[in-house]
Amino acid sequence: MNGTIGRRGVLAGASMLFLGACSKVADSTVGSHLLGAAETWHKKVHRSLADRTALAREYSKEDISPTFKGNGTLNIDTPEYQASIENQFADWRLEVRGMVDNPMTLSMDNIRALPQRTQITRHDCVEGWSAIGEWTGPQLSTLLEAAGVQEGANFVVFRCADRFSQGPYYESVDMVDAMHPQTIVAHMLNGEPVPVKNGAPLRMRIEKQLGYKHAKYLTAIELVASLDDIGEGEGGYWEDHYGYQWYAGI
Amino acid sequence: MAKTTKRHGLMTRFWHWLNLLCIVILFMSGLNISNAHRFLYWGNYGFDPADAWLAVPRFPGWATIPDYYSLAAARDWHILMAWPFAVGLLVMWIAMLVKGRFWREMRTTPKEWHPKAIWKDIVEHLKLNFEHGDAKYNFLQKVAYGVVLGIFLPGMIFTGLAISPGFEPAAPWLVDILGGRQSARSIHFIFSWGIFAFFVVHVVLVVLAGPIGQIRDMITGGKLAEKADNGDAQ
Numbered sequence: 001m002n003g004t005i006g007r008r009g010v011l012a013g014a015s016m017l018f019l020g021a022c023s024k025v026a027d028s029t030v031g032s033h034l035l036g037a038a039e040t041w042h043k044k045v046h047r048s049l050a051d052r053t054a055l056a057r058e059y060s061k062e063d064i065s066p067t068f069k070g071n072g073t074l075n076i077d078t079p080e081y082q083a084s085i086e087n088q089f090a091d092w093r094l095e096v097r098g099m100v101d102n103p104m105t106l107s108m109d110n111i112r113a114l115p116q117r118t119q120i121t122r123h124d125c126v127e128g129w130s131a132i133g134e135w136t137g138p139q140l141s142t143l144l145e146a147a148g149v150q151e152g153a154n155f156v157v158f159r160c161a162d163r164f165s166q167g168p169y170y171e172s173v174d175m176v177d178a179m180h181p182q183t184i185v186a187h188m189l190n191g192e193p194v195p196v197k198n199g200a201p202l203r204m205r206i207e208k209q210l211g212y213k214h215a216k217y218l219t220a221i222e223l224v225a226s227l228d229d230i231g232e233g234e235g236g237y238w239e240d241h242y243g244y245q246w247y248a249g250i
Numbered sequence: 251m252a253k254t255t256k257r258h259g260l261m262t263r264f265w266h267w268l269n270l271l272c273i274v275i276l277f278m279s280g281l282n283i284s285n286a287h288r289f290l291y292w293g294n295y296g297f298d299p300a301d302a303w304l305a306v307p308r309f310p311g312w313a314t315i316p317d318y319y320s321l322a323a324a325r326d327w328h329i330l331m332a333w334p335f336a337v338g339l340l341v342m343w344i345a346m347l348v349k350g351r352f353w354r355e356m357r358t359t360p361k362e363w364h365p366k367a368i369w370k371d372i373v374e375h376l377k378l379n380f381e382h383g384d385a386k387y388n389f390l391q392k393v394a395y396g397v398v399l400g401i402f403l404p405g406m407i408f409t410g411l412a413i414s415p416g417f418e419p420a421a422p423w424l425v426d427i428l429g430g431r432q433s434a435r436s437i438h439f440i441f442s443w444g445i446f447a448f449f450v451v452h453v454v455l456v457v458l459a460g461p462i463g464q465i466r467d468m469i470t471g472g473k474l475a476e477k478a479d480n481g482d483a484q
Contacts, residue, residue, distance in 0.1 A: 026316070038333055046416040122294060124431065
């Protein structure tokens, strides 16, 4: 009995020393820089191995999962959003603003009138699970071309109607992912309007990255030169407040 | 001359310790990542615990990196250490193939695969008789090292790449041959425990075979017994 506890104690002790060393490394300047740099190396390799417009896998109707899991915000408890549900989002507006020549405000009818793309893709959550669904909406590139992106705009910021404990949700991508053919502003899931739990009425699809990039309850698309002045400067809600990786293709 | 009489070459020794560091950090940060969604599935999709083939236990803080639940920080470590792990293994594999080491040292003969022969090897191991004969490794060592070097370690890299949505467009066939993303994730998990099992057996055998000499040789290179009387081995 004592032997077992002793051995376990030694193991736990060794583990604690090692864990302590790891957290020292992570907290050091060099360590945290290295941890951040590794993410960028992955992004560069991913983008050099395949064409930048290479498509994420598209599935057939038979592959669609029986349901599509909702995660994060599942409903927004504000009178405004509840009223929007009531009127089937007839009053919902999507702004395209920031570094564009023609800022736009689009209604759901405007969005549905644009050329549409339908894609059956797999949604991979950072937690590890996956779901497959059919998404329909205009390509983000269509909106950006109509708005006229100005020289020097490097990022697209997605503003959302939902809030978490630390503040409003937002996300961002660079122009490579923004102009990717599968990057769409989805208003339909599996042939129906996007359900509330999945981000009604509009959610982004950024198919080559993990789920937290796919901003839900979308209210505005903002073109910016730098992410430094947005939120805490890390490019997204989870990036700002919990240290998640901005490049979520890993 | 000195190189040929070393028990372990410089590159093997360097890789061994680098690989140990990588595997420990990757494994422990992986356990933290597992805690984020403790269910494993087969196929392309999977999110409902009711469809899981395995509900994985929650791993305690002392077994994970960092020692509290943080998917973001665990992923940072995993994403960083994947680099030295993958590049180190790639270099090691190229060197083994160029020098013909894998074939020379890990090759087994049909005779060795006879159930009676395998049983005899196991019994000898249990008696703590680690006789190698004239080969560098005995049969069980060849199988263990062969499976780890040939399947588990490269398998971790391939299944890891297959889970990564940014990598998939470069090689969608990889996800297909693994049976879909959730299958790749399940195999990633299974192989990690295969490596853990090897680690445990490896450490136990090193302890039984004389840990000080074994660890010293893996640091300094040691000497091959049959060449110990060569004057220039010193």
